[in-house]
Amino acid sequence: MFVSTRNRTPLYLLGELFLEAGIISPVILNNSLLLAKRMSLPIGRVLVMSGHVSDHDVECAVQAQRSIRSGSIEVQMAKELLRFAHVHQCSIEEAYRLNGISRDLGQLSRLGKLLLAASIVQEDQLKQAMRYAEQTGYPLGTSLVHLNHISEKTLTTCINIQILLRDKHLTFFDAVKAVQYIVRDGETFEGLLCALGLRGAGIALPPPKVGELLVAAKLLSHEDSMVLAELGTERDMQFGELVKNYNLVGANVIEAAVRMQKMFSNPMFTRARAARLLNLVNSMNASLEHILAELDVIEQAVTLLRAAEVLDEGVLRETAAQIKDFEMSVSEALILNHAINANQAKKALMCVHQIQSGTMSYDVALRVLGADKVVRELEYAA
Secondary structure, eight states: OHHHHHHHSOOOOHHHHHHHTTSSOHHHHHHHHHHHHHHTOOHHHHHHHTTSSOHHHHHHHHHHHHHHHHTSSOHHHHHHHHHHHHHHTOOHHHHHHHTTOOSSSOSOOHHHHHHHHTTSSOHHHHHHHHHHHHHHOOOHHHHHHHTTSSOHHHHHHHHHHHHHHHTTSSOHHHHHHHHIIIIITOOOHHHHHHHTTSSBTTBOOOOOOHHHHHHHTTSSOHHHHHHHHHHHHHHTOOHHHHHHHTTSSOHHHHHHHHHHHHHTTSTTOOHHHHHHHHHHHHHHTOOHHHHHHHHHHHHHHHHHHHHTTOSOHHHHHHHHHHOOOTTOOHHHHHHHTTSSOHHHHHHHHHHHHHHHHTSSOHHHHHHHHHHHHHHHHHHHHO
16 A cells, blocks of 8 residues: 555656656666766766756756656646756746746636736736636736736737737747837837748738727727737637627628728728728628629719708708718718618619619609608607
């Protein structure tokens, strides 16, 4: 019974640890063991004397050995940390931190590991933010911003670096250095991309992200976009998929935003134009293709609604006076301001097409559109 109990605790001698951590080979271990026995020296001393490891490596191995024997760390993790400490010549404690591992915090999110490894936040701040996240339902990054432990700019930087990490442009260790390069050293994210060869001559700027377009169109709040961006990097999910899952905007709007990203290859296509088109897609509950095809016809449809006296002239003049974007037409402004609803716009477009095809006269179209106005007035009076 005594022997059985004792054998449950892994001894993991230093030589074994160095071998299984990939720091020395089996041949080196066997030769060093023979030499240690012959000279009556500890194996660690022999490995140092032969130049295979350093005193620093032995110290780290002893720490890892104690942690394994006390049960405070899993064997595989101890080996990984020992190898990391050897490669980067840092202490075991630094190896913990630089790998985003905490003995007291339990399982950390990817963002938490990155921030801890880069020393942007301390463990007590992470503990506080994790409690806040549990109470409020916010993800860790947003919680850290709310508690003023990091800035929103730092959160954005970390999310963007996590995307580079996800796309294998960076290793985790490089991502840690990238965060420090930007957040602590005051460098720019563009500078980082140039250093990685992802920016420079002949490399086009990326189009705005889907979240940026939705925020620009005021269909999504900035804070919601940050929360979703963080969740996306944690769950390996696309931003549009998350927006759809949380039912924040319609699927047609998400699809339009994704399609618009390709349209930014045309330098004349601006964010302002993208925002207006997204709003039209949302207001008219139509596809982007339909909106683009109908832009010229929309002007005629609004003219028809005006002739049918569906549009109040006072509202029309007030809307026109409030237009600040010189590219925006009065018709677009009326739809975006909900002076014309989706049903009215669709019915007016249908009438325009039928007039053009000769299947409806102008007078009949006016009566059709005017009849809706009468019905609404009767409903309002009732």
